Amino acid sequence: MVSRVTGLVRESVTSRVFGAGAMNDAFEVAFQLPNMMRRLFAEGAFAQAFVPLLAEYKGRKGEAATHQLINRVATLQLLALLVVSVIGIVSAPFLITIFASGFQQTPGKFELTVQLLQIMFPYLLFISLTALAGGVMNIWRKFAIPAFAPVLLNVSMIAASLLAVPYFKQPIHALAWGVIVGGVAQLALQLYPLYKLGMFPRFDFNFRDEGVRRILKSMAPAILGVSVAQISLLINTNYASSFGDGYVSWLKKADRLMELPTALLGVAIGTVILPALGVLRNEKNDRGYGELLDWGMRFALIASLPAMAVMVVLALPMISVLLQGNAFTARDTMQTAPAVAAYAVGVIALVWIKILAPAFYAQQDTATPVKIAIRVLIVTQLFNALFVWYVIETLFPAYREWRHAALALSTSLGAVLNAWWLYRGLRARGLYTPGVRWIAFASHLAIATLIATIVVLIARPQDAWWTSVALVQRAPMLAALFALGGATYLLALHCFGYRIRDLKR
Numbered sequence: 042m043v044s045r046v047t048g049l050v051r052e053s054v055t056s057r058v059f060g061a062g063a064m065n066d067a068f069e070v071a072f073q074l075p076n077m078m079r080r081l082f083a084e085g086a087f088a089q090a091f092v093p094l095l096a097e098y099k100g101r102k103g104e105a106a107t108h109q110l111i112n113r114v115a116t117l118q119l120l121a122l123l124v125v126s127v128i129g130i131v132s133a134p135f136l137i138t139i140f141a142s143g144f145q146q147t148p149g150k151f152e153l154t155v156q157l158l159q160i161m162f163p164y165l166l167f168i169s170l171t172a173l174a175g176g177v178m179n180i181w182r183k184f185a186i187p188a189f190a191p192v193l194l195n196v197s198m199i200a201a202s203l204l205a206v207p208y209f210k211q212p213i214h215a216l217a218w219g220v221i222v223g224g225v226a227q228l229a230l231q232l233y234p235l236y237k238l239g240m241f242p243r244f245d246f247n248f249r250d251e252g253v254r255r256i257l258k259s260m261a262p263a264i265l266g267v268s269v270a271q272i273s274l275l276i277n278t279n280y281a282s283s284f285g286d287g288y289v290s291w292l293k294k295a296d297r298l299m300e301l302p303t304a305l306l307g308v309a310i311g312t313v314i315l316p317a318l319g320v321l322r323n324e325k326n327d328r329g330y331g332e333l334l335d336w337g338m339r340f341a342l343i344a345s346l347p348a349m350a351v352m353v354v355l356a357l358p359m360i361s362v363l364l365q366g367n368a369f370t371a372r373d374t375m376q377t378a379p380a381v382a383a384y385a386v387g388v389i390a391l392v393w394i395k396i397l398a399p400a401f402y403a404q405q406d407t408a409t410p411v412k413i414a415i416r417v418l419i420v421t422q423l424f425n426a427l428f429v430w431y432v433i434e435t436l437f438p439a440y441r442e443w444r445h446a447a448l449a450l451s452t453s454l455g456a457v458l459n460a461w462w463l464y465r466g467l468r469a470r471g472l473y474t475p476g477v478r479w480i481a482f483a484s485h486l487a488i489a490t491l492i493a494t495i496v497v498l499i500a501r502p503q504d505a506w507w508t509s510v511a512l513v514q515r516a517p518m519l520a521a522l523f524a525l526g527g528a529t530y531l532l533a534l535h536c537f538g539y540r541i542r543d544l545k546r
């Protein structure tokens with residue numbers, strides 16, 4: 042929660058300082074590339090392969106063998122990351138040409154993006170080692186420090202935006218260096234806790250180690266799967282880069298708001314249940330395995346369904362309060378809002394994916410999610426072609442300024458299909474069977490959400506009000522709408538007989 046809140050503060054500060062024009066577009070693309078690689082070497086493919094095996098070693102072979110595995114994995118990861126970072130810095134112009142070709146239309150934009158990428162690429166090294174440390178601590182059920190680490194990145198970027206900008210000829214360079222400082226701080230935070238656990242990594246290169254080879258074998262399909270998802274995002278970015286200045290920033294700002302419920306619910310629940318699922322698998326407790334998944338799905342839906350409604354009906358008010366001011370104009374608010382609403386369509390699915398996918402990883406099956414991801418990539422790009430080039434360009438050209446929202450909608454629909462296929466795969470294997478009264482449960486939540494949505498819509502001021510009045514008026518009104526909607530939702534659930542204690546497992 043602290044991480045997400047400071048993330049919103051970071052977005053608010055950076056938006057007001059740097060706006061949503063060409064300069065911020067350049068930063069967003071440059072920051073996206075090491076983040077994409079992070080999915081491979083950090084909490085993505087690597088974590089999917091590393092965490093279940095680490096749980097197995099700890100449960101079956103003891104702490105000495107587990108520490109040896111950590112040493113050898115950390116050594117190999119460090120060497121690989123150093124090589125990848127050097128390659129990324131050298132090949133920065135080539136990478137930007139591929140993934141943001143539209144930037145060449147604006148003088149200086151392409152060159153600025155290359156500079157920012159070269160500054161930030163080493164962030165990959167620090168954040169990936171941070172993820173390794175976090176994976177180790179999660180196995181020991183130490184969740185707080187790894188979850189808190191991103192706060193340091195947010196604080197670093199906020200400080201860079203507010204304090205360091207005057208010291209740079211190109212202001213956005215300050216934000217890029219803030220990312221590097223944040224990466225170092227996240228890694229440093231976890232070193233002493235690792236030492237206290239007795240699991241501090243030591244240099245031990247052994248490429249032939251059985252555990253290392255098993256991780257690499259498991260990572261191979263996972264890398265493909267994560268790459269497929271990231272390729273889809275990069276294609277969307279490349280689309281947006283060709284639409285003109287601001288479109289990349291609007292799309293990324295909307296994506297960050299969408300990540301709030303996804304991270305608070307999906308990532309948090311997925312992080313906690315992955316080690317637990319690994320233990321249940323080792324114990325061959327199939328019933329407990331399915332019950333844990335069912336609890337996670339129900340718990341997530343209680344919060345993600347109203348979150349979806351909030352992102353649709355309060356998209357523009359949220360952006361006006363969180364981002365609008367100084368360099369981020371009323372037009373930027375109006376352009377970001379449709380993308381937020383489009384992303385909202387996939388919020389429930391994105392949260393569920395973070396719960397369903399670990400069920401495969403805990404079985405040390407990374408191949409099935411890969412096959413599903415490939416299908417999702419193909420379908421998402423078909424949606425892009427349909428919405429952008431046919432529906433908007435041909436049927437409704439007056440809405441050409443909403444092309445980035447069409448990209449967001451395609452992503453959301455792809456997420457819905459992804460969640461559905463993961464669910465069907467678990468059902469087919471007998472790993473998950475929905476518990477009793479699911480239809481009644483979902484119906485009650487839907488009715489409560491609908492009632493709360495109607496109440497908020499009645500009380501909500503018009504769009505023009507949100508973009509024209511001062512922040513001191515907008516913020517209290519948004520808080521009041523959140524309180525009104527939340528109270529209505531909880532009251533409706535209470536009338537249906539739901540209590541907080543029902544969530545306990």
